[in-house]
Amino acid sequence: MSHTPIDQQRAWCALAEHAAGMGRRHLRDLFDEQPSRYETFGRSAAGLTLDLSKQRWTDQTLELLLDLAREADVPEAIRGLLAGERVNRSEDRPALHTALRLPADARLEVEGQDLVASVHATLDRMEAMVERFHNGQWRGATGKPIRDVVNLGVGGSDLGPLMVTHALADYRPDVEQHIDVHFASTMDGSQLADYLARLNPETTLFVLSSKSFTTIDTLSNARTARDWLKARLLGGARQEGVDEALLMRQHFIGVSASPEKMSEWGIADDHQLEFWEWVGGRYSLWGAIGLPVALVVGMEHFRGLLAGAHEMDRHFREAELADNLPVLLALAGIWNVNFLDIRAHSILPYDGRLEYFAAYLEQLEMESNGKSVTHDGESVSYSTCPVLWGQLGPNAQHAFYQLLHQGTQAVECDFIAPKVRYDDVPDPATRDHLMGQHRLTLANCFAQSRALMLGDAAVADDEDGPRPGHRRYRGNQPSSTLLLDRLTPRTLGALVALYEHKVFVQATIWDINPFDQWGVELGKTMAGETQRILQHEAGLEGMDDSTRGLIEAVWAAEPQ
Ligand code: F6P
Secondary structure, eight states: OOOOOGGGSHHHHHHHHHHHHHTTOOHHHHHHHOTTHHHHHEEEETTEEEEOTTSSOOHHHHHHHHHHHHHTTHHHHHHHHHHTOOOBTTTTBOOOGGGGGOOTTOOOEETTEEHHHHHHHHHHHHHHHHHHHHTTOOBOTTSOBOOEEEEEOOGGGTHHHHHHHHHTGGGOOOOSSOOEEEEEOOTTSHHHHHHHHHSOGGGEEEEEEOSSSOOHHHHHHHHHHHHHHHHHHTSSSOOTTOOHHHHHHHHEEEEESOHHHHHHHTOOGGGEEEOOTTSOGGGOTTTGGGHHHHHHHHHHHHHHHHHHHHHHHHHHHHSOGGGOHHHHHHHHHHIIIIISOOOEEEEEESSGGGTTHHHHHHHHHHHHHOOOBOTTSOBOSSOOSOEEEEOOHHHHTTTTHHHHHHSSOOOEEEEEEESOOSTTOSSHHHHHHHHHHHHHHHHHHHHHHHHHHHGGGGSOOBTTBSOOGGGOOOOOOOEEEEEESSOOHHHHHHHHHHHHHHHHHHHHHHTOOTTOOGGGHHHHHHHHHHHHHHTTSSOOTTOOHHHHHHHHHHHHHSOO
8 A cells, every 4th residue: 555655744744844944043043042942952862862962953843854754654663563563564574673672571472472572582692691601610622611602693683792792892701710711703704714714613603694594604704713722622633432322412502583594503402592683683682692792791781771872762652752862863854854964874982982872873773774665665765864873982993084064965973971980999099090091071962963063153352363265164963962871781782763653753754664674685696696606606697897897807817
């Protein structure tokens, strides 16, 4: 059933008219006209403070955007998502990552199944496994306790656990056996080769993380890992009693939605952690895919992460649209992309622990909303997901901020930082220095968003006259600032859930499906064909001239 596209509906048209009327009004003027913008456009929930006052908008803009959200039936969409309706229409299934963080006493029955019980049964199995590692009871085939775990996965089976493990590394529990967790994702084997060169096979275990358990990147790394273990533990002077079955059992855990494929690969039944088709890969860190996180921070903190995300889910469900953080963040993005024509978005955390946050969001946002057909399969006539990229803000200041300040692209920025850090460092001298460094970082964070907003108008001219063009800053780049009370498992959980829901609200307004990713399939098929040609198993007929030339260049360079 097709319906009137959103850009032909009343609220969108009103916004287009309003945007034309606003022209390129400068943020400087908006602040002059409305001095209490922080109070007007700031909101807090779940340990997060969101300042949207540096967006290029007015109260009227926000009113019109809220109309748009109502016209797109965002409240009903939120209800359907959380209730487990089949919101992933192209794959005809729910998208129930929120069920993974429901507390044990909650109830969610979807299509006759009590999901909370299965979710918590898996969490309990994870807990039992994590305890065995932390007590030094999980031993390798030669009897030594496992010390290093390498996660083999890619995309959602890598980025979430990698980002969170790094962000929460301060939360290592006091246990007998600490586990060092490493991540290898690239199909070229370079990351894995690096680990294999320095890890001890007797004390290393691999977690094969793959929802589908068909991803060639992960399976080729898994094969290399298995051959390395066999060569090192079964070849030469092998220890008595160590055989392949024991090696497979003690050195591999599988995490997947396909138990059959895990078994086929050789993962022992009781070393398989399962999740469900209704959890999307890039939304999966909250369950068994989060095992590496739990191995580093322990289950208590892992559950803290879930609790924070759940708090944001509740806020998302219960808060009025005008106070709803994910809705407001989504609307700011829609305003920029669709009405101000700002199609680049930079993610800039000011805390080294959030080093992988931008990479995580790149998948979450662009794999979800990088779409150009509606739910009905019609081409959209408006822009959807912007190009999103980022890195640690302090480092980016010395890299790509030049473009933000003086380039020709309009860019929306998200600045993210904890309010307080290092106040718990035991040594007072170090504590004072480090707290000073944190304030230095915050000063830079706030100054950068201010400079991007105001331009150089706030700075006096030089004594010898106005500055030349190459020293001018036009400002008027919009940004949002997100402050975490502190970076804890709870606030991190809330932060990630905030972005998940922001993506969902935008997808609802754009009428696209954020839960599939058909766009990645064509490249996979073509890579298979190309691999066969490169390996001389198929001929070059039908290949385009560029690819043919590249393949021949490789053949010419390979040893004969
Ligand atoms: O190819 C894209 C993708 O399917 C992502 O959506 C997913 O997170 C990643 O590959 C890994 O998939 P899997 O967990 O099935 O190995």
